[in-house]
Amino acid sequence: MKNITIAIDGFSSTGKSTVAKQIAKHLGYVYVDSGAMYRAVTFYAMQHGFIDKNHFDVEGLVASLKAITISFKFNKDVGFAEVYLNGTNIEKDIRTLEVSSFVSKVAEISEVRQKLVEQQQQLGKNGGVVMDGRDIGTVVFPDAELKLFMTASAETRAERRYAELIERGETVSYEAVLKNVQERDYIDSNREDSPLTKAKDAIQIDNSNMSLQEQFDKILQLVKMTLKNTI
């Protein structure tokens, strides 16, 4: 059977990565979290003083892109590939609300996108990949056999993300998480380079009222149909 490419795009905290991991595991495919790569560059920018609440040295960051190496290594204890920045595991460091508060500004920069898109295309060049993000079906893999576009209300998404952050031990308020979700929605959808938009041939799924099991079942059914129609 052919190894297809599955592109999952959508707004922040729509549960893309949860279902992408489940589908990849079920099919024995590689899962690539493209958002983790933008978060890794953001984390680097924070560590090196290129970005904080009051300033953003875009030129400095762009000049340093050569020094940034992002890689993934499968961790069998968690069942997915964790992200590394220049050889250091930063999987936990990149999921904070602070990184979330800067990442969309970093993801607007074309030089950053160019570097990461190239690596994403390399990672998926042999098919058999599930990749989630904002521009996977539109820019990274415009020929993907299956494209999904996930949505849910901003409030539902903020509730999910708030629960995740609290579970990880972060001290955050629901209001701050909702504000971040709405700000990122706005920046991601309105940037000039590769804005978040549904590809013409993507299937839209609103999972506001779906359980994880219902979402998985629905998407697996779409995958099976796609596999049947792919020679």
Ligand code: CDP
């Ligand atoms: O998990 P969550 O929905 O919070 O977002 P993410 O997938 O970790 O992505 C974090 C941010 O990276 C997004 O808000 C976008 O600004 C950016 N991103 C992007 O521009 N293009 C992608 N393919 C993936 C993420």
